[in-house]
Amino acid sequence: MFQYHCLNPIASVGLDGFGDNYRQTDDFKEADAVLVRSAKMLDMELPGKLLAVGRAGAGVNNIPLDRCADQGIVVFNTPGANSNGVKELVLAGMLLASRDIVGGIEWVNSQKDNPDVGKLAEKQKKQFAGSEISGKKLGIIGLGAIGQKVANAATHLGMDVYGYDPFISVDAAWNLSRTIHHIQDVNDIYRNCDFITIHVPLTDGTRGMISREAIQMMKDGVVVLNYARDVLVDEEAMVEALNAGKVKRYMTDFANPTVAGVKNVIITPHLGASTRESEDNCAVAAVKELKNFLENGNIKNSVNYPACDMGVCTSASRITICHKNVPDMIRQFTRILSDAGVNITDLTNKSRGSYAYTMIDMETRASEQIITKIASVEGVLRARIVK
Ligand SMILES: NC(=O)C1=CN([C@@H]2O[C@H](COP(=O)(O)OP(=O)(O)OC[C@H]3O[C@@H](n4cnc5c(N)ncnc54)[C@H](O)[C@@H]3O)[C@@H](O)[C@H]2O)C=CC1
Numbered sequence: 001m002f003q004y005h006c007l008n009p010i011a012s013v014g015l016d017g018f019g020d021n022y023r024q025t026d027d028f029k030e031a032d033a034v035l036v037r038s039a040k041m042l043d044m045e046l047p048g049k050l051l052a053v054g055r056a057g058a059g060v061n062n063i064p065l066d067r068c069a070d071q072g073i074v075v076f077n078t079p080g081a082n083s084n085g086v087k088e089l090v091l092a093g094m095l096l097a098s099r100d101i102v103g104g105i106e107w108v109n110s111q112k113d114n115p116d117v118g119k120l121a122e123k124q125k126k127q128f129a130g131s132e133i134s135g136k137k138l139g140i141i142g143l144g145a146i147g148q149k150v151a152n153a154a155t156h157l158g159m160d161v162y163g164y165d166p167f168i169s170v171d172a173a174w175n176l177s178r179t180i181h182h183i184q185d186v187n188d189i190y191r192n193c194d195f196i197t198i199h200v201p202l203t204d205g206t207r208g209m210i211s212r213e214a215i216q217m218m219k220d221g222v223v224v225l226n227y228a229r230d231v232l233v234d235e236e237a238m239v240e241a242l243n244a245g246k247v248k249r250y251m252t253d254f255a256n257p258t259v260a261g262v263k264n265v266i267i268t269p270h271l272g273a274s275t276r277e278s279e280d281n282c283a284v285a286a287v288k289e290l291k292n293f294l295e296n297g298n299i300k301n302s303v304n305y306p307a308c309d310m311g312v313c314t315s316a317s318r319i320t321i322c323h324k325n326v327p328d329m330i331r332q333f334t335r336i337l338s339d340a341g342v343n344i345t346d347l348t349n350k351s352r353g354s355y356a357y358t359m360i361d362m363e364t365r366a367s368e369q370i371i372t373k374i375a376s377v378e379g380v381l382r383a384r385i386v387k
């Protein structure tokens with residue numbers, strides 16, 4: 001029986017997928033696996049029992065990935081599972097930025113007791129007029145699951161789309177409409193686009209990427225959309241550019257004191273993935289990944305350990321080992337097994353950066369003694385009998 005804990009509410013259609021061999025616990029310390037959305041785990045103590053974290057979503061900047069890896073805790077996310085939800089909000093953001101739709105709605109509400117509201121509206125409406133997005137240049141920074149969907153949808157809305165992503169995956173490149181211009185220098189996006197939207201993960205390399213200098217390069221009257229993470233943008237510089245009339249509107253999904261209430265900033269309260277469909281997709285995907293890991297030891301869509309998959313174990317036993325990516329580990333593991341007279345039927349070893357993962361299937365049942373010996377090899381972070 002495995003136990004899981006939810007740090008945020010997780011869609012029941014996902015949790016139902018756990019089945020009878022799983023029990024939800026309110027006690028984080030008891031959990032074999034944790035499910036999380038945006039809860040900040042960075043300062044949390046990680047219980048010794050915890051084997052895996054399932055991020056029901058894309059961004060993992062709320063999770064201490066290296067600390068997890070060092071404790072042999074495998075962290076998963078659910079690539080693309082909420083990308084359509086975010087894409088739709090970005091499209092809404094572009095439309096809301098193009099005309100003063102929000103101002104118009106607020107004006108009508110302010111006239112709710114005025115019997116002449118209809119007549120007055122015809123006079124007042126010109127102050128809320130704007131322009132169309134069709135024919136405008138859209139620059140997209142980051143062409144992953146969300147960026148590629150925004151790109152394709154925007155071309156269907158008649159926009160001229162420019163995409164920048166030096167690390168684009170082959171799949172994402174295949175999925176992009178041929179009409180999208182491939183940009184090699186992000187400054188070309190800053191200099192030429194009417195709308196700029198950012199869809200990159202928050203990392204040390206992307207923090208503050210939309211810098212004061214980047215904003216200065218942008219066209220007068222540009223609309224900037226940020227549905228990725230607030231700290232990707234130098235928001236103090238953004239507010240100055242809004243006040244100076246350089247940036248027409250800043251659309252963001254992240255409320256904070258720097259931008260809240262600032263004129264021409266339209267903020268949604270982190271709603272990108274808050275659709276029934278996205279929440280369900282993420283929950284189902286995260287639970288599937290966790291089950292496959294807990295029951296079979298397989299790793300798919302991890303963000304701190306390598307992908308590693310040996311399917312369902314058909315041998316007598318399977319052990320898995322999270323360890324440092326250093327020489328001589330396999331020799332030490334196989335030596336311990338051969339000393340115990342164990343015959344290996346299958347073995348896979350994969351590495352990712354400083355960490356590695358080894359799966360070993362065996363002809364005889366693994367003993368606690370063997371696992372204790374393997375766990376004591378220097379560089380081993382966690383050894384587990386899966387079967
Ligand atoms: N507002 C919301 O509710 C949501 C926000 N997000 C945010 O959006 C981000 C992106 O999500 P996905 O598209 O699903 O992730 P993804 O991993 O599919 O795509 C990210 C893309 O950014 C590219 N990239 C990385 N560094 C770059 C750089 N310096 N310049 C240009 N491109 C770069 C990568 O190559 C990749 O193609 C997430 O990391 C998260 O922070 C994601 C989902 C929901």
Ligand SMILES: O=C(O)CCC(=O)C(=O)O
Pocket residue numbers: 037038056057058059060082270272273274
């Ligand atoms: O779960 C959420 O609502 C947040 C979604 C998000 O920001 C992400 O997936 O990166």
